[in-house]
Amino acid sequence: QVHLQQWGAGLLKPSETLSLTCAVYGGSFSGYYWSWIRQPPGKGLEWFGEINHSGSTNYNPSLKSRVTMSIDTSNNQFSLMLSSVTAADTAVYYCARGRYQGDYFDSWGQGTLVTVSS
Amino acid sequence: DVVMTQTPLSLSVTPGQPASISCKSSQSLLHIDGKTYLYWYLQKPGQPPQLLIYEVSNRFSGVPDRFSGSGSGTEFTLKISRVEAEDVGVYYCMQSIQLRTFGQGTKVEIK
Numbered sequence: 505q506v507h508l509q510q511w512g513a514g515l516l517k518p519s520e521t522l523s524l525t526c527a528v529y530g531g532s533f534s535g536y537y538w539s540w541i542r543q544p545p546g547k548g549l550e551w552f553g554e555i556n557h558s559g560s561t562n563y564n565p566s567l568k569s570r571v572t573m574s575i576d577t578s579n580n581q582f583s584l585m586l587s588s589v590t591a592a593d594t595a596v597y598y599c600a601r602g603r604y605q606g607d608y609f610d611s612w613g614q615g616t617l618v619t620v621s622s
Numbered sequence: 623d624v625v626m627t628q629t630p631l632s633l634s635v636t637p638g639q640p641a642s643i644s645c646k647s648s649q650s651l652l653h654i655d656g657k658t659y660l661y662w663y664l665q666k667p668g669q670p671p672q673l674l675i676y677e678v679s680n681r682f683s684g685v686p687d688r689f690s691g692s693g694s695g696t697e698f699t700l701k702i703s704r705v706e707a708e709d710v711g712v713y714y715c716m717q718s719i720q721l722r723t724f725g726q727g728t729k730v731e732i733k
Contacts, residue, residue: 539722549671549714551722564721566623598670606718608661610682612670 506531508613510599516620522586526599526613533557533580537602539609540573540584542595550595554602555582562605589620624648624717628725635705636733643728645698645715652695652719659719662691662700665727666711674713675700707732 512524526538534557541551553563555573563571572585586593597616600609625648635641651660658678663671673682675691678698688703702709710732715725 548727549716549724551724562721600670606659606722608673608676608716608718609671610673612672615670 506601506611508599508601508611510597510613510616512597512616512618514617514619516589516618518590518620518622519588520620522589522593522597522618522620523583524597524599524616524618525581525583528580528582528601534577535603537605537607538575538582539600539602541598541600541609542593543598543615544592544595547595552584552586554605556605591620594618594620624651624720624723626715626717626723626725628713628715628728630728631726632729632731634731634733635702637707638704641702641705641709641730643700643713643715643730645693645700645725647696647698647717649720650695651698651717658694659717660691660693660698661716661718662689663714663716663724664709664711665714671714702730705730705732 507529510526537554537556539554543549555561555575561573570587575582599613601611627646629644651658660678662675664674665671674685674689679691690701692699712727712729714727
């Protein structure tokens with residue numbers, strides 16, 4: 505049974521860079537696509553993008569200029585960086601797994617609340 | 623962008639009664655491979671979303687058979703045949719034919 509555990513700084517100031525990491529326990533790591541999704545308080549879900557084991561990425565164009573995803577196959581981890589954050593980036597951030605590019609998400613991390621405030 | 627529009631945005635249901643949620647996409651979700659890339663998720667309070675239905679009508683592993691999905695092209699429906707207390711939460715449709723976008727969510731509560 506796969507388990508996704510995520511962590512990162514929960515409080516940022518405007519203009520700083522958000523950094524989150526998701527570790528994958530159990531199951532295969534290299535055979536999947538790994539995504540980040542966020543949910544502003546009381547609002548809906550927004551997909552950031554996905555990365556596979558070879559580092560191939562597919563980003564949401566609306567966020568692409570500020571997003572960097574990376575992967576560490578030796579530790580079964582993947583990461584999200586979002587630059588120049590503003591209050592609008594305050595949200596719960598989730599990592600999630602898909603079997604292939606464009607697939608549904610069958611496993612999710614527990615979520616990390618990131619608050620941007622001066 | 624593919625825009626997903628759900629109706630209604632909220633639903634209050636008596637236990638044991640049926641419920642239905644509609645999801646419309648701004649373009650067809652039918653791919654040339656023959657699959658339709660429409661999914662349904664339920665987000666229970668304080669939890670990440672959980673997959674209910676994939677490719678319009680296929681129940682994910684462990685999902686009770688009171689949940690069913692239907693539709694084609696740009697119009698889709700999630701039905702709960704008999705709502706139970708554990709079904710409360712926010713239901714989202716999602717498309718993946720072009721990147722991923724979600725509907726606004728439909729909040730289901732028990733009367």
